[in-house]
Amino acid sequence: MNRKMLKNYIINLIVVALIYAGIKVLISAGVINRYYEGIIIFIMINIILATSLNLATGFLGQLTLGHAGFMAAGAYVSAITAIALKNSGMPNLLILIISLIAAAIVSALVGIAIGIPALRLRGDYLAIITLGFGEMIRVIINNLRGLTGGAQGLTGIPRIATFDNVFWVTALVILVLYRLTHSRQGRAIVSIREDEIAAEAVGVKTTYFKVLGFAIAAGFAGVGGGLYAHYLAFLDPKIFGFMRSVEILVIVVLGGMGSLTGSIFAAIILTILPEALRSFSDYRMLLYSFALVLMMIFRPIGMFGTKEFSWQGIYDRYKMLRDAVKRREKA
């Protein structure tokens, strides 16, 4: 590890700790009430969903519209696991961890099962087939009445997702995704986005890496779904419809396909925006779509493109600007 990277790691660690401490202080001071805390938790769940979809769509380059399906699979698996463990006397945190791991594994397996046939297709065709598979998951959940409560919803889920554990799970997901995309596996994944034929021609096992990327994305969507279930303590198959997938995709596109930090910022904006616009609920979707149309016209690559936000990058820019000003003053 060279010094620059170590410095970046330390800076990021401090920033994350500061954000955590800052929000904790505001919660205990009563500035952030339960309603705001809920929004913050939804922001973090959306961050998990968007960054994981970004792996499949932004880094791997496969447009998928079934992310809500994986989220649903994770949510139900996690909820059912937690209900089963509820009276076992285990501490809440342990129950949460076990049910989230179960959610991740099952969602990733569903991702593999769907990915192997679906990833033979590309572009629009893949989008349509993943849309179909996503809906299938939802319909299956709807019909497994004994296990999932069907259309009446699933109740009795222990409410064990708190700000603290959601925060650290989110941080962990981002860390894993960042490290994955900056490794040899990540390079192979990105090469498939850039040119699948060329990737295969330089020895990248394209099918393997496509399924790997897809499965990891699905697994983390399951984690996001699990947290959702444990925060709301109630699940209804309807919330995992096609529109949910589109909402996640919109976050990814707005933030920039191939930028994890872009997805983070976009998730914050697009979760707060609808809440802030609550009083104009009728026009909410209108405004939302209008913002996206503008974005697509003026900056089709998204807020960040494929670049990542970094404090070092900001500092470098500031230095460049300062030097330019100095040079001009001299001249």
Added chain:
Amino acid sequence: MPLLEATNICMQFGGLRAVDNFNLEINEHELVGLIGPNGAGKTTVFNMLTGVYIPTEGDIKIDGSSVVGKKPYEIVRAGAARTFQNIRLFKDLTVLDNIKIAFHNELHYSTLEGLLRLPRYWADEKHATEACLAFLDIFDMADYADNLARNLPYGKQRKLEIARALATKPKILMLDEPAAGMNPQETKELMDTIQLIRKKFDIAILLIEHDMNLVMGICERIVVLDYGRIIAKGTPEETKNNPDVIRVYLGE
């Protein structure tokens, strides 16, 4: 034993026999040119040799073992790398990353080791960066390492594509019309690059090309294809004077 051996390979597209009984042997360190008029089946031959198409008949051996039905990436591992007629780079990645991706199979850390950033990750990545930079240096491209591939001039893009193919450590390099769309100056540079490869790397080269100066200038053997059949084989001198070749290709 020849490095690459294609025996009686045929390609049938429905009612069209695009390639008929094609035979080719390439020995170690040989430079063979494959020429022919447009639509003669050159690229089809190429696609069969690199696993994009599966020949309907016949057998292809690389280093003695059959590769028919293998996927392109498996053929790369068997030792045959290629470039494309229309350059296919990873355009939005840096020059260095383009090479690193081709270097993929030289790195051995697992996904988990990568996620946990275990020592093997650092060792492998460091080795990869150094090796790839040294590799770029051979081609005088180390200065471009941090540039995006899309920002390189055309000639350099072609050079990068060839370098990337070589980074997979092939035994045989197949170039599909590398001089297509190049001006005489760039073609000259390309010839130098090919000579450099022959000097620095111990590999055989198969070249599809239209540029007669290039083909006649550097190839040791030439195979001429027309309507999917081989109509002549031999040294550049022999092919140049072959009446069939003059009739179909060079013009009377």
